[in-house]
Amino acid sequence: MNILFRFGVVVSLVFLPLATIAEEGPRTISVSAEGDVSLAPDMASLILGVMAEAKSSRDALDQAGRAMQAILDFVATQGIEPRDVQSSAIRLMPRYGRNSMGQIDYKIISGYGAETTISLIVRDLNIVGDLLAGAVEAGANRVDGISFGLQNETEALDEARRLAVAEARRKAGLLAEAAGVGLGPLLQLTEMGSPSYRMEVASMAMDMRADVAPVPVAPGEISFSASVSLVYQIAD
Numbered sequence: 001m002n003i004l005f006r007f008g009v010v011v012s013l014v015f016l017p018l019a020t021i022a023e024e025g026p027r028t029i030s031v032s033a034e035g036d037v038s039l040a041p042d043m044a045s046l047i048l049g050v051m052a053e054a055k056s057s058r059d060a061l062d063q064a065g066r067a068m069q070a071i072l073d074f075v076a077t078q079g080i081e082p083r084d085v086q087s088s089a090i091r092l093m094p095r096y097g098r099n100s101m102g103q104i105d106y107k108i109i110s111g112y113g114a115e116t117t118i119s120l121i122v123r124d125l126n127i128v129g130d131l132l133a134g135a136v137e138a139g140a141n142r143v144d145g146i147s148f149g150l151q152n153e154t155e156a157l158d159e160a161r162r163l164a165v166a167e168a169r170r171k172a173g174l175l176a177e178a179a180g181v182g183l184g185p186l187l188q189l190t191e192m193g194s195p196s197y198r199m200e201v202a203s204m205a206m207d208m209r210a211d212v213a214p215v216p217v218a219p220g221e222i223s224f225s226a227s228v229s230l231v232y233q234i235a236d
């Protein structure tokens with residue numbers, strides 16, 4: 001008698017939620033703050049220029065060049081160091097005439113205009129007004145801009161960073177107290193973006209006349225700012 005045994009295998013699959021054993025992270029308080037510092041500037045940047053017109057391009061450039069040399073000679077007498085003087089632009093442009101209809105005709109060149117400019121860094125703000133007046137008397141007929149700044153910005157920017165961190169720390173402590181929890185150790189400190197500053201700028205692009213009095217200058221203040229983000233652990 002033959003007996004045939006048959007075996008059956010039953011496979012059971014049980015799917016468990018994957019997130020049931022995940023560990024919770026530490027409780028935290030996140031804050032951000034900005035620090036601002038305002039200081040009086042101790043330097044100025046000027047752009048002085050000469051415009052000249054003549055029938056020929058050579059004469060226009062010659063007139064502009066001679067006037068600019070006179071300005072450079074004057075600037076040298078004011079204690080401005082050579083490293084703080086730089087030519088910033090030299091331009092030569094044709095002046096076009098008009099046709100019989102009174103319209104500008106680009107085929108007719110009636111003369112040339114030449115422009116040359118220099119950039120100056122003035123490290124003594126007390127001489128800026130006299131420097132502008134003297135440059136005009138020497139031949140400058142354009143002042144294209146004046147801006148103010150600090151010779152050393154690092155200290156001001158670092159102070160803005162300190163103020164930002166102190167304010168963020170104060171806010172974190174206030175929030176922890178209001179929530180009835182303790183403030184634990186600092187877990188993360190991030191500087192948000194790059195520290196920046198806002199500089200007072202006075203645009204003075206205009207024709208200037210000779211025999212002018214010292215020009216009044218109001219430097220104002222420069223504002224430096226820094227932003228930080230802090231994450232603290234909540235104490236048990």
